[in-house]
Amino acid sequence: MMELRGLEKSYEGNPAIQNLSLSVMDNEYLTLLGPSGSGKSTLLRLIAGLEQPDDGSIQLEGEDLDGRPAYMRNLGFVQQKYALFPHMSVFDNVAFGLRYRQEDPLQDASEVHDRVSRILELVGLLGYEERMVGQLSGGQKQRVSLARTLVCEPKICLLDEPLGALDANLRERMAIELRRIRAALKVTFLHVTGNETEALAMGDRVVVLDKGRICQVAAPEEVFSAPTSIDVAKFLNAYNLFPGRGELDGFAYSGHLLPIKCDARQAHFYGIRYDHIRIITGNDDGAGFKAKFLASEFEGARIKYLFERPDGGVFEAEMHLGEGDPITLTPNEFYEVSWDPKEVLLFDTSGELLKSNARGEVAK
Ligand code: ADP
Numbered sequence: 001m002m003e004l005r006g007l008e009k010s011y012e013g014n015p016a017i018q019n020l021s022l023s024v025m026d027n028e029y030l031t032l033l034g035p036s037g038s039g040k041s042t043l044l045r046l047i048a049g050l051e052q053p054d055d056g057s058i059q060l061e062g063e064d065l066d067g068r069p070a071y072m073r074n075l076g077f078v079q080q081k082y083a084l085f086p087h088m089s090v091f092d093n094v095a096f097g098l099r100y101r102q103e104d105p106l107q108d109a110s111e112v113h114d115r116v117s118r119i120l121e122l123v124g125l126l127g128y129e130e131r132m133v134g135q136l137s138g139g140q141k142q143r144v145s146l147a148r149t150l151v152c153e154p155k156i157c158l159l160d161e162p163l164g165a166l167d168a169n170l171r172e173r174m175a176i177e178l179r180r181i182r183a184a185l186k187v188t189f190l191h192v193t194g195n196e197t198e199a200l201a202m203g204d205r206v207v208v209l210d211k212g213r214i215c216q217v218a219a220p221e222e223v224f225s226a227p228t229s230i231d232v233a234k235f236l237n238a239y240n241l242f243p244g245r246g247e248l249d250g251f252a253y254s255g256h257l258l259p260i261k262c263d264a265r266q267a268h269f270y271g272i273r274y275d276h277i278r279i280i281t282g283n284d285d286g287a288g289f290k291a292k293f294l295a296s297e298f299e300g301a302r303i304k305y306l307f308e309r310p311d312g313g314v315f316e317a318e319m320h321l322g323e324g325d326p327i328t329l330t331p332n333e334f335y336e337v338s339w340d341p342k343e344v345l346l347f348d349t350s351g352e353l354l355k356s357n358a359r360g361e362v363a364k
């Protein structure tokens with residue numbers, strides 16, 4: 001287990017990591033989600049020992065890592081730009097880590113061969129040993145980079161946007177591979193990403209980071225269905241969020257009274273997920289408002305419908321094709337959009353999720 005306690009790091013007075021505490025379990029896949037500049041790479045560099053925190057501590061299995069140089073931390077780091085040697089073969093790139101590591105370098109040729117072969121098999125590169133790295137595709141380079149890190153059997157593997165450079169198709173395949181490789185090795189992965197779908201799909205737990213602070217740590221389903229703040233809800237890119245004023249029997253938003261199932265007087269934001277919206281083409285059932293249809297986007301297994309919000313923003317509804325046939329709407333026509341008030345999330349003035357949400361749970 002790794003324990004981060006009260007970590008702080010500033011650059012020229014600008015905080016990059018602020019009072020960050022986190023427990024990382026053994027054998028878990030942890031994803032770290034945050035927008036660009038939120039401190040994700042800084043956090044990995046602090047853990048790896050490439051930079052020193054201004055304050056706070058990092059403990060690995062009960063031992064303080066303070067002052068322990070990077071090469072003695074037994075951590076693997078797959079950096080954003082995979083620094084491979086282009087004129088060396090795949091085998092030599094992977095073996096490099098073993099042969100030249102500062103602590104306990106491995107010189108026995110047959111052992112190097114066995115360990116490199118084992119890891120190349122795991123990442124699906126058996127048969128590529130003699131290829132020059134410069135001749136490989138992006139996805140293959142990514143695998144070499146991963147193999148070179150994993151061959152040293154780190155306790156924790158830090159991955160900085162490992163799928164960022166790959167195209168969409170390959171990214172999905174590599175994502176499945178990464179989960180499989182991690183499970184086979186039983187190491188902990190700390191995988192940094194700016195992509196919400198990736199973070200939710202891959203993590204056993206998701207850590208949401210904003211401006212150097214942790215906003216939420218939870219299982220993906222929980223982050224998705226109950227983001228603890230409006231910032232988290234925004235990153236998820238899955239919620240319509242309306243600013244307004246909560247009342248006893250509704251939420252006042254841009255001339256509409258939106259339905260609620262609880263006392264909403266503390267609420268300042270109203271959130272409803274894209275996939276909870278129904279588009280009413282026949283008789284309306286009154287919960288929601290009329291909105292002008294703008295366009296739809298076909299995204300494989302789902303369709304996104306974009307409407308104009310009463311306050312001028314964009315309102316999104318999402319339909320999964322497994323749940324019915326797509327509907328055809330006419331641009332610039334008005335349609336009634338509606339949802340179940342039970343699915344609504346409410347946030348207070350400071351953007352915190354109100355416990356007394358529409359599911360009728362106890363008041364905060
Ligand atoms: P992320 O990886 O989430 O995009 P970073 O950790 O790279 O974010 O950066 C967090 C903040 O710290 C940013 O504001 C960035 O400009 C700043 N920062 C990161 N590294 C340095 C550095 N070496 N010198 C100065 N500022 C830095």
Ligand code: MG
Pocket residue numbers: 040041042160
């Ligand atoms: Mg980064």
